[in-house]
Amino acid sequence: MNNKFSLSHRNQEPENGVLYLVGTPIGNLNDLSSRAINILKNVFLIACEDTRQTKKIMNKFEIKNNLISFNKNNSFKKIPSLINDLIAGKSIAVVSDAGMPSICDPGEDLVCKARSSGLDIICIPGPCAAIAALVSSGMPSSKFIFEGFLPKKQSDRKKILLEISKNEKTTILFESPQRLNKLLRELKEFCGGEREILVSRELTKKFEEHIGKNINMVLEFFEGKTIIGEITIVIKGINKTKKIDFDESLIKNELHALIDAGLSLPAASKYLAKKENLTRKIIYNLY
Numbered sequence: 001m002n003n004k005f006s007l008s009h010r011n012q013e014p015e016n017g018v019l020y021l022v023g024t025p026i027g028n029l030n031d032l033s034s035r036a037i038n039i040l041k042n043v044f045l046i047a048c049e050d051t052r053q054t055k056k057i058m059n060k061f062e063i064k065n066n067l068i069s070f071n072k073n074n075s076f077k078k079i080p081s082l083i084n085d086l087i088a089g090k091s092i093a094v095v096s097d098a099g100m101p102s103i104c105d106p107g108e109d110l111v112c113k114a115r116s117s118g119l120d121i122i123c124i125p126g127p128c129a130a131i132a133a134l135v136s137s138g139m140p141s142s143k144f145i146f147e148g149f150l151p152k153k154q155s156d157r158k159k160i161l162l163e164i165s166k167n168e169k170t171t172i173l174f175e176s177p178q179r180l181n182k183l184l185r186e187l188k189e190f191c192g193g194e195r196e197i198l199v200s201r202e203l204t205k206k207f208e209e210h211i212g213k214n215i216n217m218v219l220e221f222f223e224g225k226t227i228i229g230e231i232t233i234v235i236k237g238i239n240k241t242k243k244i245d246f247d248e249s250l251i252k253n254e255l256h257a258l259i260d261a262g263l264s265l266p267a268a269s270k271y272l273a274k275k276e277n278l279t280r281k282i283i284y285n286l287y
Helices: 034-042 051-060 075-087 107-116 129-137 154-166 177-191 215-222 248-260 265-276 280-284
Strands: 018-022 045-048 067-069 092-095 120-124 144-149 170-175 197-201 209-212 231-235
Touching: 018 034, 018 107, 034 092, 034 120, 045 051, 045 075, 051 067, 075 092, 075 107, 107 120, 129 170, 129 197, 129 209, 129 231, 154 177, 154 280, 170 177, 177 197, 177 215, 177 231, 177 280, 197 215, 209 215, 248 265, 265 280
Parallel strands: 018 092, 018 120, 045 067, 045 092, 144 170
Antiparallel strands: 170 231, 197 209, 197 231
8 A cells, every 4th residue: 555645756647546637628639638649659558438429539649558348337346446447556547538537426435435445546637628618718717617418307406506506616516408598598598698607519620619698698599409428617706785776665565466466476586587687586575
């Protein structure tokens, strides 16, 4: 077992018994570093999310090495044998389909097990869609929250959306192109249509684009379009010191009138939030 000071002075890479987390391109294959290429060429084996995707990189850079599939469907079966290989002194590289392994993929579980087993873990930094979108957004980046893909379960999903609506920090999300419009509508419901947002698509690729300003504008942009490519969303946090200017008494009276006319509080709040471009929470608190 190596002690905590063992990483101070590295020998020639790759080293025996070391788990390497190798960042791979998120679109443009030329973003793969020379250090990453060296590791992938010379480790004992490469554990990858999808062998077909990793072979594209290997073919471009003439990397010939052993590949094994390591993904959410088989990771728990394969982690014990990978740990045994590392303990036996074999070097292993872990890669995801794109970006940094261990972010929204099973590499996280392997790293946890390797760390608890006293093994050395070395990160070979590479592209990261979340950071690329954040630094391109112009939004505050000294403090931010990364949520990845929101859960599918509605109760869990609504809880996180509510947290985003109240958070002062910038939030970063991933989403599939098929579900983007649904998420944008949810963000509008919880955060209001004027919340600043940036949707980054096809980062580092030929058709990279950044669509932003606010949720209303982004919804309008994607309306009726077939959306393709990987999606990263950056949402600006709220400014709690900024006062939202609206006639409280007027909206309160209209809210009570709608409820007296037979609408439920949720329905009346949703209607007024859309009409006045406010969040439903603000309307709720007036009742």
